[in-house]
Structures are given as C-alpha cells and as structure tokens.
Amino acid sequence: MNFCIIGMGLFGSYLARELSSRGHRVIAVDRNEEELEKVEGVVDDVLIADAASEKTLQDLGIQDFDWVLVTITEDLESSILIAMLAKEMGARRVLVKAASELHARILEKLGVDWIVFPEREMARRIAETLQRKGPFDFLELAPGYRIEEIKAPPGFSGKTLRELDLRRQYGISVLAIRRYVPRVEEDTGEVGVEEKVVVPGPDDAILEGDILVVLGSVEDLERLRAML
Amino acid sequence: MSEKESLQELLEEAKASFMMHQYSVARKILEMVLEKEPRNRDALYYLAMIYMILRDQDQALRYLNELLRHYPSDEAAQKLLSRLQRDRA
Numbered sequence: 001m002n003f004c005i006i007g008m009g010l011f012g013s014y015l016a017r018e019l020s021s022r023g024h025r026v027i028a029v030d031r032n033e034e035e036l037e038k039v040e041g042v043v044d045d046v047l048i049a050d051a052a053s054e055k056t057l058q059d060l061g062i063q064d065f066d067w068v069l070v071t072i073t074e075d076l077e078s079s080i081l082i083a084m085l086a087k088e089m090g091a092r093r094v095l096v097k098a099a100s101e102l103h104a105r106i107l108e109k110l111g112v113d114w115i116v117f118p119e120r121e122m123a124r125r126i127a128e129t130l131q132r133k134g135p136f137d138f139l140e141l142a143p144g145y146r147i148e149e150i151k152a153p154p155g156f157s158g159k160t161l162r163e164l165d166l167r168r169q170y171g172i173s174v175l176a177i178r179r180y181v182p183r184v185e186e187d188t189g190e191v192g193v194e195e196k197v198v199v200p201g202p203d204d205a206i207l208e209g210d211i212l213v214v215l216g217s218v219e220d221l222e223r224l225r226a227m228l
Numbered sequence: 229m230s231e232k233e234s235l236q237e238l239l240e241e242a243k244a245s246f247m248m249h250q251y252s253v254a255r256k257i258l259e260m261v262l263e264k265e266p267r268n269r270d271a272l273y274y275l276a277m278i279y280m281i282l283r284d285q286d287q288a289l290r291y292l293n294e295l296l297r298h299y300p301s302d303e304a305a306q307k308l309l310s311r312l313q314r315d316r317a
Contacts, residue, residue: 180281209282
C-alpha cells in the first residue's frame with residue numbers, strides 16, 4: 001500500500017518505520033528538515049514542505065495514496081487544514097491523530113475516515129490486557145473490530161466449526177487455532193507436547209485447551225468471552 | 229492380574245486416550261493411578277502434559293514439581309518444565 005505521512009514527530013516517525021518495515025511505500029512530509037532526518041533512508045522518500053497548502057498536496061498527488069496519515073498535534077490549525085484539503089482533493093482515506101475531543105469533533109465533521117487518540121488507545125489496550133486472566137492480546141483492525149485470542153469455551157470442545165456456526169451465532173470468524181498437541185520425540189521416543197497453529201476448515205473440531213484467534217466486533221467478542 | 233499389571237493397563241489406556249486428544253478421559257484414569265501409587269512417574273508426567281494442553285499452567289507445574297521431587301534427573305520432565313516456564317514468560 002501507499003502511505004503519505006504528514007508530520008514526523010515521535011508518533012509519525014514510529015508509524016513511518018513500522019509501515020516501511022512491513023514493505024509498504026511510505027512518503028514522509030514535514031516542514032522541519034531535522035524531523036525528517038529521523039526517517040531518511042528508512043522510508044521511500046521525504047519531502048520538506050508545509051503540507052497545509054493546496055499546492056504541496058497537489059504536487060504530492062495526494063489522491064494517489066491509499067492512506068494519508070496526518071500526525072501533527074502541536075499545530076491544530078495545520079492539522080485541520082491538511083485534513084480538509086486532503087478530503088476535498090480526493091484523498092482515498094485520511095487518518096488524523098487528534099489532540100483533544102474538540103479537535104476530534106471538527107475532524108469528524110470534515111469526514112475524516114479514522115480519528116485516533118494513540119495515548120488513550122494504548123492506555124485502554126493496556127488496561128484491558130491487564131484485567132484479563134490470561135495473556136491474551138488483540139489487534140485492532142478498524143474502530144470497533146478486532147482480531148483477538150480467546151480460550152475456547154468449554155461447550156465448544158469436540159464440535160466442528162461447521163456445527164458451531166460461529167459466524168451466524170456470534171458474528172465471529174475463527175482465523176486460526178493455537179493448540180498444544182502430543183508429540184513423540186524422534187530420538188528418545190518420549191512423548192512431549194508442542195504448540196501448533198492450525199488454520200481450520202469447517203470440519204475441524206475444537207479441542208480442550210485450544211486458543212481461538214478470532215475476528216469480530218468488540219461487542220460480539222465480548223459476548224463470546226462471557227461464555228468462559 | 230497383579231496390582232502392578234492392572235496399574236500398567238490403566239496407564240496404557242490413559243496414554244492411548246491422551247494421544248487421541250481425549251484429555252478428560254486420560255486425566256480421570258491417571259488420577260486413579262495416582263491414588264493407588266502417588267509417586268507413579270508416568271501418571272505425574274502425563275497429568276503435567278494434560279494440564280499444559282488445557283492451559284492450566286499452575287496445575288501442570290504442580291505435577292511437574294512433584295515428579296522432579298521424586299525423580300530429580302528425569303530429562304523429559306526437565307525439558308517439559310523449561311518449556312512450561314518459557315511459555316509462562
């Protein structure tokens with residue numbers, strides 16, 4: 001995918017590094033040359049420019065990126081202006097880092113596709129992880145939708161995914177199963193256990209102790225977790 | 229059939245159930261074995277593996293520690309213990 005990241009503060013530069021390391025094409029924009037030095041050689045290209053200008057965005061070909069990520073929070077006027085211009089000029093999807101609730105409300109009115117509060121999100125994620133019994137983690141795909149690891153509820157054991165029909169019953173899909181299985185050591189003949197990842201088909205049965213990697217809405221996942 | 233033979237038979241049945249992923253069945257049989265012979269190495273070892281599979285690491289650790297208390301040089305148990313500790317980290 002193609003990303004244009006505007007603002008190379010801490011958050012912007014982390015995003016740039018992460019996306020580049022995953023093989024995406026990333027263009028970093030900042031009006032401060034020193035900030036861009038942090039990602040020079042890491043991203044595909046850097047541009048020293050004030051992105052709060054129609055000409056800069058036009059020169060960038062802002063409508064050609066899959067995502068425009070606006071990570072500036074110290075200058076709200078610029079953040080709002082860039083978001084507005086990007087949307088007006090036909091950017092496909094725009095993500096903006098919000099600095100406050102008021103900032104977020106303005107961005108919402110502009111039709112920004114994804115408004116993020118990274119510190120708040122991270123705090124919520126850490127709190128949720130801490131309050132759970134097991135070391136389960138999750139990945140937020142989009143607001144309200146997650147890929148999450150859930151211990152298979154006791155009633156699921158021995159039933160196939162077809163029989164459980166989780167998509168219809170709970171609105172969730174099982175993407176993978178983490179499972180300990182018996183293993184006979186080749187050299188000693190001793191029986192041990194090893195963990196395997198199974199990409200299940202409809203006729204695969206859930207076993208006791210399985211960890212299900214599931215995709216669903218936060219509400220549907222909560223409903224499933226309530227069965228534990 | 230002597231008591232030893234009957235214990236051996238129970239153990240074989242438990243091991244077969246374990247390999248067929250029937251962990252609840254295997255666990256019950258192994259608990260019966262331990263009632264008769266609390267230091268039975270295989271019963272302790274298989275129960276530790278079953279609890280590990282069922283993600284009850286505390287119970288798995290309890291059986292492994294018990295096994296290693298009686299058989300400190302048991303290599304398979306040591307290997308399972310380090311695996312368990314690695315997974316808990």
